[in-house]
Amino acid sequence: MKETCDIGIIGAGGVAARHADVLSGFGDARIAAVADPDGERAAALAGRHGARAYRDHVAMLESEALDAVYVCVPPFAHGPPEHAVIEAGLPMFVEKPIAIDLAVAEEIARRVAAAGTLTAVGHQWRYLRVAERARELMAGREVRMLLGHWLDKVPPVAWWSRLDGSGGQVVEQAAHVIDLARLLAGEVAEVHALESRTRAGGAPDSDVAAATIANLEFQNGAVGNLAATCLLAWKHRAGLEVYAEGLAMELSESWLRVHTGAAPDVVEDEGLAKTRIDRAFVDAVRGLDDDVRTDYADALRTHRVACAIARSAVTGRRVAVEEGALW
Numbered sequence: 001m002k003e004t005c006d007i008g009i010i011g012a013g014g015v016a017a018r019h020a021d022v023l024s025g026f027g028d029a030r031i032a033a034v035a036d037p038d039g040e041r042a043a044a045l046a047g048r049h050g051a052r053a054y055r056d057h058v059a060m061l062e063s064e065a066l067d068a069v070y071v072c073v074p075p076f077a078h079g080p081p082e083h084a085v086i087e088a089g090l091p092m093f094v095e096k097p098i099a100i101d102l103a104v105a106e107e108i109a110r111r112v113a114a115a116g117t118l119t120a121v122g123h124q125w126r127y128l129r130v131a132e133r134a135r136e137l138m139a140g141r142e143v144r145m146l147l148g149h150w151l152d153k154v155p156p157v158a159w160w161s162r163l164d165g166s167g168g169q170v171v172e173q174a175a176h177v178i179d180l181a182r183l184l185a186g187e188v189a190e191v192h193a194l195e196s197r198t199r200a201g202g203a204p205d206s207d208v209a210a211a212t213i214a215n216l217e218f219q220n221g222a223v224g225n226l227a228a229t230c231l232l233a234w235k236h237r238a239g240l241e242v243y244a245e246g247l248a249m250e251l252s253e254s255w256l257r258v259h260t261g262a263a264p265d266v267v268e269d270e271g272l273a274k275t276r277i278d279r280a281f282v283d284a285v286r287g288l289d290d291d292v293r294t295d296y297a298d299a300l301r302t303h304r305v306a307c308a309i310a311r312s313a314v315t316g317r318r319v320a321v322e323e324g325a326l327w
């Protein structure tokens with residue numbers, strides 16, 4: 001492995017810019033190339049990092065001697081980029097959600113496993129110090145109940161308000177909370193969801209529900225609830241409450257409140273999860289460390305839960321997460 005890890009980025013939007021800034025701050029990583037069908041966006045991001053710009057990710061993979069690739073496309077565009085990276089035999093960081101549905105994600109997972117591709121997925125909440133602290137506090141206890149929420153606005157990207165663009169709010173946003181719930185309470189067995197008839201943002205062609213509520217039954221017998229809305233003009237709250245015998249915890253992206261009866265113990269997060277997730281991936285690519293906390297196979301389990309909720313909200317019936325694989 002070279003001293004400097006040359007990285008290609010597919011998709012040059014908001015999250016790609018964030019990863020590029022973080023990666024460029026490491027001494028052992030360099031943005032070598034950026035591909036986006038929007039040539040101006042590719043050129044702008046590439047220009048900021050002294051990288052080459054491409055409109056086509058296949059041309060980028062053929063022309064560049066890359067060590068790893070970040071796939072930062074919108075949810076609807078997953079599939080062809082991942083298959084091309086697997087074909088090229090390169091490690092791959094994929095942003096969440098890994099697709100808008102299960103068929104695309106299941107097929108990528110199958111090919112990742114067959115090729116032995118090193119993968120990481122952008123569930124950076126696993127790198128929150130407060131999530132690590134919550135796990136320590138849960139050691140030796142059984143989670144009995146979880147209350148998750150993502151109460152937010154419609155994000156300012158054109159593809160978000162269409163199911164065939166984003167997959168809906170639970171798939172696109174609340175996936176972070178589902179991933180955290182799985183980390184603390186294990187796998188979800190079954191879900192039952194309801195969604196409001198109001199559509200996101202009120203745009204005439206919007207088909208994403210403005211509010212969704214889901215009940216979750218975990219394999220270990222714990223029960224949970226997830227509430228998501230995009231009715232607001234601001235990000236109101238996103239996080240998870242966890243209840244065990246004699247212990248209540250409230251976890252957000254910035255802090256953890258621990259209740260054992262007296263005044264809550266409040267722990268502030270250091271705010272480095274978005275750096276730590278990229279550091280872990282580069283270390284894994286360079287063979288220096290093995291701290292990738294969500295690989296593709298694991299992210300698929302989170303995505304199955306989100307898709308099962310989406311399916312249940314539409315069909316109105318309980319959906320086993322395994323059954324969701326048919327969605």
Ligand SMILES: NC(=O)c1ccc[n+]([C@@H]2O[C@H](COP(=O)([O-])OP(=O)(O)OC[C@H]3O[C@@H](n4cnc5c(N)ncnc54)[C@H](O)[C@@H]3O)[C@@H](O)[C@H]2O)c1
Binds near residue numbers: 123157
């Ligand atoms: N982990 C996180 O906290 C986090 C934060 C923000 C966004 N995201 C995720 O990242 C993804 C992208 O979000 P964004 O805000 O950057 O979106 P965006 O719309 O700002 O950018 C997406 C870019 O991908 C490009 N694109 C579309 N199809 C493509 C293709 N086939 N090949 C290459 N490029 C293509 C678009 O032209 C656009 O420039 C979303 O799935 C989002 O959920 C994750």
